[in-house]
Amino acid sequence: MDHGLTARRLVAEMGPTLLRMAVEGPGADRPLTGVVIHDPAAGAELERGCVVLGVGLSPAGLRSPGRPGEATEGAEAGAGWDGHRADAAALVRAMQAAGAAVLALKGPVPDGLEDSPVAVVEVNPDASWMHVASMIRERLLDHSRDSRRSRDGVAGDLFSIANTIAEMLQAPVTVEDRSAAVLAWSTGQRGADEARVESILGRAVHHRWLDELRARGDFARLHASSGPVHIEPVAPGMLSRAAMAVRAGAEVVGYVWAAVPRPLTDDLARRLEQIAPLVALHLVNTRASSSWARQQRAELAAAVLAGGPAGADAARQLHLETGPLCVLAAAPPLAGAGRRSPGADAAAAAERRRFEDVLALHLAAVHPSAVTVCGNDAVYALLAWPRSSPSQALDGTRGLARDFLSRSPLAGGHVVAVGGPAESAARVTQARAQADAALRALRHPAAASGSRVATLDDVALTAMLLALADATESLGLPDATGPLHRLAEHDGELGVLTGTLAAYLASAGVADDAAGRLQIHVNTLRYRLRRIREVSGLDFGDADAVLLAHLQLRLRAVRAAALDAGDK
Template sequence: MSSSPPRARLGRILDDLGSTLVELVCGDADGSHRDIGGVVIYDPHDELELPQHALVLGVGVHDRAQIAGLLSQLGEHGASALLVRAPVRAEPVIKEASRRSGVALLGVAPGASWDQLAAMIRSLINDGDRGAAGKETLGGLPSGDLFALANAVSALVGAPVTIEDRGCRVLAFSGGQEETDPPRIATILGRQVPAHLARNLEENGVFQAIYRSRQPVYIDSLPVDESELSLPRAVMVVRAGDEVLGSIWAAVQSPLSEEQCEALCDAAKLVALHMMWLRTGSDVERRLRAGLVGTALEGGAAAAEAARRLGLAVRPSAVLAFALAAVPADEAQYIAERQQVLDALALHLGAVHPCAATALVGDVVYAVLPVPGDDDAAEDRALRIAADFCGRLGERLRVLAGVGPIALDGTALFRSRAGADRALRALREGRSGRTVARTSDVLSEILLLEMAALITEHGDTPAGPIARLRAYDAEHNTYLVTTLDAWLDAFGDIPAAASAIFVHPNTFRYRLRRLAEISGMDVGDPEARFAAMLQLRLWRRLRTAPA
């Protein structure tokens, strides 16, 4: 967990926006430990209603008396800061009003769009809301904190950087931008690469070169106008698998060193993770619905209310659990593919039943699918729908699907989820050869998996006759365990068992007598045979299980 302060505080917002966009005219930004409650555009003709600790955009507020009066007024409403268009001087009357009211005064750079500034601040506030309670981290930085990441990348390459999406829109930028050039300043103020520069880069094939390369691309100075050139740029594409998410642009003085290039390549992977995190968490309504699905699947006191809000309280439903058949080595690609499965499933089930709900919980994509009835036919319908979805994805996105038993109402969804999880776990082992299954379809696999887990938890090892045979084989280089295993698998058919391990039936009979003598096992006892078969299967599973 990150211990860094929430991003919604005034001092942190000033750090992220930097002197390129805003500057502190007077007031104490660092002394405020209050979270920003929202952004409001001031209108002198409307009654002033502010959220707690608001940032107020003083559009059209210029006169020093007006500024001082507004600071006093905002102090009565508990605002944190007033932003007015620069240049604005910290005259005594303004400084005194700021001190008395506790409201900081900020100057907004000429040319910066008020709408874009408001949107940027709101995005920073929303980041803080998502992470206020134990925000998760990626690469040691709060998830989705692209501004902090831009500053970290800037320190690694020794140059001011911007992080941009495929549409040349600025997602975040580092400090030190005032040391760059007019095109970079214009890009930050407009939050997008100016159209004539983007067109120049497109016509000269720069974007194509960037998106094809696996290494940073060095761009010589580009003409700003007839008399001025821009600084060179070092650009690194940001990918999630084969999908281009955006790019990192560093305003440099000369080509990067080998170490800096390597650092920029590594940084691009981390930027991809943060961009994917932002993409998957950007839809507020979807996140709310996903939270309700997760609560309903967990069971407990809150499950019934969550199911009611989802419209699933009194509907017989089945829980479906989906996971990628193979996990890509590239973590950003893994996140992207998992999100594609979630989006495709929501679309597919939306056509099947309008009340179907989907959510990503951990690394599993869950769906709650209303299915009329509570019999085997209802489970069969759920199985067919899951199989149809997996078939539609084809080889491009291979997924496995576990189908839980029918839950008669919202309070029983957790039991259906448990069944779907058990079936999915068996499918992930890959021993059944299936890609879609109910619990009953892979029950033997499930039982063996759960018994193997208990054995591992308790630290048990093979005992009794099997342990004696293993020890004898290890000491004498014999194959008595293999012989017993083949005999049990062949249900006592000696010719078939002998053929399976490529020995003569007479040799097999001799081995069978020897293993009975050495192990002390009564091969005629059905209980002894069952215990031996179970131990051999579990031992084989534990021996071949991944670490």
């Protein structure tokens, strides 16, 4: 009888690529109940049967003093290692008192835990805690679903199926959904290549491999075939793949990929075809069981973003009503302004959905109360920080965004804006407006921040210029009025004098800086400034007149940057 997921089974299913049993302990065969991330600064509420992720208990760069074959870093490193060992031992004692089952630590595991009363699992040092947490949570959910399905005659989960296929083909296997997110994998992945390990650690196939497969027509062959397709390596050092599209009726719902040294025999190809319906059944059941709950959360998140009484009620249902609330908005940079292809909108919508899937998986591990929703042009996330100050909430959200963009292979060129924090759910509409304005500024070709994550404060100038451009356009106000209009009539919009004025104002009226920007002698600059006064009547001592001319020149630059991007 299956009593649930245990540490021993978890390590066997996730494989040595990610986990290794360092100390079995009494907790190795106890059913696991959940995952807790240990924060050395704030602590955490330990639960009976939980897996505790020892985040922060693996000192970077330290080696255990005196271990064979490893260099010590002197007294300082030894002291650091002793502190690490003491912290781990203290956490083990707290876990034993609470009845927690397993401690997960990044390797190398410190000495002194050999007789630990809880199981100790060593985590691949290159793996992110985010992915480890989300994988364990998914395995717990899979086992919970499978225990219910077994009563209805639906046996086996995707990891078990992947292991069955791997044993049959004698090759490491992954099961992926239609968007190339890695849902399950077999043991024995060390027999694969670095690209496979990268996909498992990142829980998704990297864009560069997907783009290459599409460009070569491999996905077209895969979708046209009812059986396995042999795919040659896409880069040196990689193995070839035996891949098969998994269908529910006519719809492709996922893929099976095996890293193989040679094409499958006809017999193995037939056997793989025979097991495909079981994979499809599991994918469809999993999707059906989660789609309703996910849709409900998305609708509630959309209501919170819309504000009003319904938004406040939705925030309560999502448990977002306490503490500062931040809004995260993500999107790729704006595409060119030229004619869009007929399928561009559909492709963009599919990409947003895929991005939301990966973002939701990330947040499920590092900020479980967060909720995501797809908008018409962006993906949003709502993050509540009940025990944080507003500044801590903003810094925390910004840090999560940076971490996600740096770790996820699907983030691509996306940029992320952070709005808020709102003091309560009733003020979330303002935080959403801030995030939208900051996202627009980040995506605009005129953006000068160079950052992929920003708040409205970070991109205030670009955001204000874009808002001002909207206002002048709605009023029908000309690009140039007064002195600037007269200068443009005499010199042309791209004339030498107009360019000189723009450089001078952009240099805050410092002649030497403006001359250096234009690569001319400062006396030449002063001569041009006299000509500008004569031609346009601009009084450089009139702050309002200078401000108006400067704003109009900046608005021209903003519009020109957008037009240039559209022509590319």
